[in-house]
Amino acid sequence: MQGSTIDPAQTVLNYHHTESAATHHHEHPDFRVMGIIVFLVAEGMIFLGLFMAYLTFRAVAPTWPPEGTPELELLLPGVNTVILISSSFVIHNAEPAIKSNDVKGLQKWFAITAAMGAIFLVGQLYEYFHLEFGLTSNLFASTFYVLTGFHGLHVLFGLILILAVLCDRANPGITPTPNTSASKLLRSTGTSSMSSGFSCLSCSIC
Amino acid sequence: MTQAQLQETANLPAHSPEPGGTNWRTYFTFSTDHKVIGIQYLVTTFFFYLVGGALATAVRTELATPESDFVSREVYNGLFTVHATVMIFLWIVPAVTGGFGNFLVPLLIGARDMAFPRLNALAFWMIPPAGILLLCSFFVGSPGAGWTSYPPLSLTYDKAGEAIWILSVLVLGTSSIMAAVNFIVTIFMMRVPGMTLNRMPLFCWAMLATSALALLGTPVLAGALILLAFDLIVGTAFFNPTGGGDPVVYQHMFWFYSHPAVYIMILPVFGMISEILPVHARKPIFGYKAIAYSSIAISFLGLIVWAHHMFTSGTPPWLRMFFMINTMIIAVPTGIKVFSWLATIWGGKLRLNSAMLFAMGFISMFVIGGISGVMVASVPFDIHVHDTYFIVAHIHYVLFGGSVFGMYAGLYHWFPKMTGR
Numbered sequence: 338m339q340g341s342t343i344d345p346a347q348t349v350l351n352y353h354h355t356e357s358a359a360t361h362h363h364e365h366p367d368f369r370v371m372g373i374i375v376f377l378v379a380e381g382m383i384f385l386g387l388f389m390a391y392l393t394f395r396a397v398a399p400t401w402p403p404e405g406t407p408e409l410e411l412l413l414p415g416v417n418t419v420i421l422i423s424s425s426f427v428i429h430n431a432e433p434a435i436k437s438n439d440v441k442g443l444q445k446w447f448a449i450t451a452a453m454g455a456i457f458l459v460g461q462l463y464e465y466f467h468l469e470f471g472l473t474s475n476l477f478a479s480t481f482y483v484l485t486g487f488h489g490l491h492v493l494f495g496l497i498l499i500l501a502v503l504c505d506r507a508n509p510g511i512t513p514t515p516n517t518s519a520s521k522l523l524r525s526t527g528t529s530s531m532s533s534g535f536s537c538l539s540c541s542i543c
Numbered sequence: 544m545t546q547a548q549l550q551e552t553a554n555l556p557a558h559s560p561e562p563g564g565t566n567w568r569t570y571f572t573f574s575t576d577h578k579v580i581g582i583q584y585l586v587t588t589f590f591f592y593l594v595g596g597a598l599a600t601a602v603r604t605e606l607a608t609p610e611s612d613f614v615s616r617e618v619y620n621g622l623f624t625v626h627a628t629v630m631i632f633l634w635i636v637p638a639v640t641g642g643f644g645n646f647l648v649p650l651l652i653g654a655r656d657m658a659f660p661r662l663n664a665l666a667f668w669m670i671p672p673a674g675i676l677l678l679c680s681f682f683v684g685s686p687g688a689g690w691t692s693y694p695p696l697s698l699t700y701d702k703a704g705e706a707i708w709i710l711s712v713l714v715l716g717t718s719s720i721m722a723a724v725n726f727i728v729t730i731f732m733m734r735v736p737g738m739t740l741n742r743m744p745l746f747c748w749a750m751l752a753t754s755a756l757a758l759l760g761t762p763v764l765a766g767a768l769i770l771l772a773f774d775l776i777v778g779t780a781f782f783n784p785t786g787g788g789d790p791v792v793y794q795h796m797f798w799f800y801s802h803p804a805v806y807i808m809i810l811p812v813f814g815m816i817s818e819i820l821p822v823h824a825r826k827p828i829f830g831y832k833a834i835a836y837s838s839i840a841i842s843f844l845g846l847i848v849w850a851h852h853m854f855t856s857g858t859p860p861w862l863r864m865f866f867m868i869n870t871m872i873i874a875v876p877t878g879i880k881v882f883s884w885l886a887t888i889w890g891g892k893l894r895l896n897s898a899m900l901f902a903m904g905f906i907s908m909f910v911i912g913g914i915s916g917v918m919v920a921s922v923p924f925d926i927h928v929h930d931t932y933f934i935v936a937h938i939h940y941v942l943f944g945g946s947v948f949g950m951y952a953g954l955y956h957w958f959p960k961m962t963g964r
């Protein structure tokens with residue numbers, strides 16, 4: 338079946354059929370960390386694609402932002418960006434707590450991170466409702482809303498994940514193994530929110 | 544593997560010895576068994592293959608006479624649009640990756656299942672609703688802008704049909720990204736001890752290269768379709784020149800996925816052919832490493848050739864040159880594969896059964912598709928044949944003579960393994 342370089346004596350098929358049992362899914366080693374990292378590559382590609390579109394619109398347009406676009410207020414988005422980027426450092430404080438199996442410490446740092454994410458989202462919504470342009474005002478406005486909106490969705494997704502782990506931790510009787518991987522999972526989401534935080538910053542400045 | 548061993552594996556029960564066994568009802572459930580999911584994919588996609596074939600038959604019937612006498616013009620546009628979308632997104636892509644990939648990869652690397660069995664089941668169950676949704680677009684005014692859905696044409700067409708098309712392709716793309724994540728993690732993390740990457744069956748190399756393309760390309764298509772949906776439904780002007788937008792940006796984003804999509808559809812088939820030929824030629828594969836690494840090379844080069852679909856879109860000459868040269872370079876790793884296959888069957892004791900005949904048919908048809916691909920890669924030739932039947936023929940040599948022949952070869956080859964018959 339292989340026809341390739343594998344020695345038939347140790348062929349995988351034999352291995353599989355002696356060991357095969359689809360009933361033991363839960364005994365898999367945990368691949369969620371690698372899974373989430375691979376997924377983040379895909380998510381990064383959506384942002385890359387949208388960003389490239391934005392940069393092209395900008396490069397092709399005779400004036401950018403187009404004539405008549407109201408000035409963007411930078412203070413609120415600036416503060417918001419600082420909060421979001423700091424949150425990815427805050428969540429790293431939970432790591433020692435996880436290693437020493439300190440549930441209270443973990444809950445504290447995750448709760449602070451979640452609160453910071455929530456503040457960012459509320460700030461973004463506030464900004465949306467107080468801007469002088471709408472989604473369809475001009476190309477700049479549309480790009481602004483779609484890109485920041487996507488980023489907001491991404492933050493919301495991370496926030497939900499953090500809250501899910503928090504609720505999970507509230508249940509007693511959890512074995513320590515999944516928690517360690519959950520922390521790595523969250524660390525990678527934290528890092529990604531940091532990088533997209535930077536892109537959001539550059540977007541609001543442009 | 545000898546014939547005796549092949550028979551022996553074929554006689555083993557096809558499905559895991561679950562308590563109570565696998566009965567037909569399992570195939571209609573949210574099963575997390577990779578073999579059940581593989582069969583679910585293959586049967587579902589084969590159904591959509593028949594639907595796509597019926598649509599093509601309607602297109603050819605309409606074309607039998609010059610007048611528009613079989614269907615209306617709008618329905619005709621819908622027929623070829625949905626034909627292409629069904630064949631690409633509901634037949635070849637899910638069949639070669641989700642179908643053969645799910646069934647074979649865990650078996651070939653000695654894993655018990657895929658890394659994320661529930662994600663796997665979810666990825667499959669997104670396909671039937673998306674397919675039914677797409678076909679339902681005929682009831683509300685079918686999408687008529689072709690499977691490429693270029694704006695501004697796609698924005699001036701029937702809005703409901705186009706919106707349904709976008710939604711359906713977004714769902715199918717999400718399913719494809721989920722499958723890609725699953726394959727990458729499975730292949731990297733779950734190989735049986737002692738199976739280094741360089742001892743991995745060639746089909747797994749092909750699936751690795753394919754999954755990388757799906758992972759990197761599909762999100763960009765999703766980005767393009769989301770912007771298109773905003774233009775279509777909300778009235779933004781991303782791709783609308785009258786509002787300052789740029790339709791060519793859509794083309795770049797679309798082809799950044801859709802050129803690699805051709806490799807998503809053909810690389811797993813390359814992998815299957817590399818598994819099938821040695822068995823029926825009764826000789827080991829020629830150039831294992833060359834075939835394995837050429838899959839990776841194709842995957843990498845496939846990401847930097849997309850604008851060869853845009854030679855007539857006002858692309859600047861230096862960019863045309865860049866994409867023309869890159870495209871032609873892809874013929875090198877592809878040629879390496881073809882020559883290795885020929886060297887594999889050269890001097891072999893061929894068993895000309897159905898699987899082998901389809902595999903050899905694949906090689907000859909695919910070579911025609913590949914060589915016509917080099918022709919259309921050349922700018923001076925392409926600007927004359929762009930959007931003509933030459934391109935239609937080229938893509939059908941690659942996808943029908945290539946992918947579909949290869950899938951038939953795989954079906955005949957692995958049918959005993961899949962069914963226990």
Ligand SMILES: [Cu+2]
Nearest residue numbers: 802849851852
């Ligand atoms: Cu192409």
